[in-house]
Amino acid sequence: MTKTIAEELAKKQQSISVSEFFTKNRHLLGFDNPRKALLTTIKEGVDNSLDACQEAKVLPTIKVKIKQLQEERFCVSIEDNGPGIVKAQIPNIFAKLLYGSKFHTMIQSRGQQGIGISASVLYSQLTTGKPAKITSKIGKNHPAHYYELKIDTKNNEPEIVIDKETSFDQDHGTKVELEMEAIYQKGARGVDEYLKQTSIANPHAEIIYVDPEGNKVTFPRASEKLPVEPKEIKPHPHGIELGIFISMLQNTNSKTLTSFFTNDFIRVSSVTAKRICGEAGIKTNESPKSLDRDTAEKLYNIVQKTKLIAPPTNCLSPIGTEALQKSLEKEVPAEFFTSVTRPASVYRGNPFQVEVAAAYGGQLNSEEQIKLLRFANRVPLQYQQSACAITKSVIDTNWRNYGLSQSRSALPQGPIILAVHMASVWVPFTSESKEAIAHYPEIIKEIKLAVQEVGRKIASHIRRTVRVREQRERASLFEKYIPEIASSLSNLTSSKKTDVQEKLNKILKKSLKDILRELPEEDKSDKIKEEGKNKHVKKEKQSTLGSRKSRK
């Protein structure tokens, strides 16, 4: 009896190991090339540290150190003052892929990847064969534990190389050391820029960085306030996919459809649940688990069409206008700073909120395009700028209205750094690499409104500085003219030159005061503009200094 083709093929079919999967899919996980591998490792480490500190309500101090061992080999060390990790969990967290607590919760969080730091451990192991070194301490009276860990790539289990007690110079915290093949580069997509932007998006964090050349850079804390703890919320029916809906039906503890809708979701009342079931022709006391796929889909479609109250927005944790602006102020050598926080809004059942801060002038380059910093849930987005909804919104804004030059379909030109942050329980990325926000109209609208408001503030600042400079130039010209006028007049009349000169200077000074007195008023009208949001109330002040007068 000959074997069927399927049976022949079955011989070749076997489960692939995690390491094979990893090697073939590194690009999905951020390890496309040695340069990005270094950045991804530091990102995962810093994200973990920030999250841990946030959960423990500790103001984070994170030390990042990169040491070059060979031309393409580096040792990366990330240390935090977080709560530490209990001994038993250390091997699982660092040496087991897909181990974590962040899946499928509706809460604003940084990573959402879940693949996390263990991917870096695996990458390190694959490129150098060396174990990861972990030190952690959970409290003053607890010992510090030191592990050297590898991943058993066949079974996806931790392999402990060394396990011992050690000393740690903080009361609590965790330190990760990884050796890996990598390339270090400065620039917009490098580690240095990532840490700088992370510091901007996390004003409560202090980051101390030692680069491969041994230079130590400290990004100080801009705020002593811990961010508001984001609240976990149940999903809104408009924000989930059919597949998730079906699995929720299968896994629910609710016994009836009514309780399923009212308990497992937000914003569905029992009256609404009854109406949905009625429309679908299903009994309200039907068990959710008994529904077949077709019925579930029918139900899902009806739910999507049903009008529901938008989800609550108090579950978000924005950076805060003031803190974001302070962050920029400490990192950017500009002359003018401003920021705007939009009220929270909703796209497809997911609450989100947009914040924008801007730095203008000073030492920033006015010949180039503006520098756009993108953030999603406090994480800097350094790649795929052109695919991002933030970039689109900024390009679609007409910056010429605000006194900047802008080519078609391009970022405006001017001495501006614009930081845009989107906080959401679920940030819709365009792809796995999570570097660009998807183009939802609601999101673009909110970003545009925020950017426009910032644009108006910048424009009014530009007008003000131009005016002040012009006035100063005028004043100085008048000052220079005065002695000439005075000597002509003293020749024409019997008055003394010094006397006339003094009086003219007095008049000039008095008139200048008039100009300066106008400025606070301008500020006031700016505020009115902000309150009135989109109303363009513009009032050009005329200088009191001599308007041309003609009389008959």
Next chain:
Amino acid sequence: MSKKKNNQLSALESLGNEVVKQINKGKNPEIPVPIRALSNVEFDEKTKTVKLGNKIAARYFFNVAHAKKFLQTLEVASISKNLLKEEKHASLRDVFYMAKRTIPGTKVNIVDEQTESDSVLEDLELVTDLSREQLHVNANKNGSVAGKVVIEDKGDTIDWSKLGSGGWSIPSNVENIKFKKVAGKYILYMEKAAVWERLHEDKFWDKQNCIIMSSQGQATRGIRRLLQRLTKEYNIPVYVLTDLDSWGHYIYSVIRFGSINLASLSEKMAIPDVKHLGIHTADIGKYKLEKHLIKFKDTDLSRLKQIREYPWFKDNKEWQKEFIALKNLGAKAEIQALSSRGISFISDTYLPEKIKNKDFLY
């Protein structure tokens, strides 16, 4: 110092005192200056001359747009006062150089071009109600005259018929000239010095018993005053010979009605019955000049349009007809185009014919 000179000095001093008074009050000082532009001239139907209106613009010191002119006005006033005190006369060019210097601490010159000091001086004439000559500033000598005329100037007796090839140069101030003997059937004024030289070489003034006078371009104040005095005091008609273009027409307009820029002086300069002798559009065909025309440019057309609309030409049918003919011709002709018919064609044929036939535009 004479009484007259005292008046002149006090006019300048009171300008300064007005300004100082405002400064003492802590006000933004201003000098009221009559506007010298088409918007502030009126055509006086009675005297048939261009008159200055009564629009006045305040020139402020503390105003970005005015400050420099304000400064220039006082500077030139001060220069003029020094000239009066020292009893010296300066030329327009002298005044320019006396005012031209860089203001300390800036890159700004008090005046950059002579036109600026000239213009401020014209303002000053209106502000002080004194003429340029009374302010002790003279224009350059410009223009020549020849004819059977004898005059006395500063004690010298001058015979305009015995001055060789150059003729008599006309000074900017002809007020104090005394005419001793004046003979001639008419005065011919032309805008081209070269044409005057042609006529002088041909002894045109002797053959035709007339006076020939020229300038280079626009007639200066001295020439206009001299023309007016001769025609008024001796009743000799004046004929004007210009190029056939809008600039030529405006030269005629200034001699007849007065100028927009110096509308205040029209009374002393305008010659309301002056006739335009040529070149006319009709001459083109008559004297076969078709091949010697210069095509119009945009500026020629726009200037023609402006002149057509001047109030003093608006109702003049004869001139409107000429303007339209010129527009249709779409080209201009210089006086020297006549040389194409022979070097002395102008003195032997063109001018005698025109005068004999009274072929004038008025």
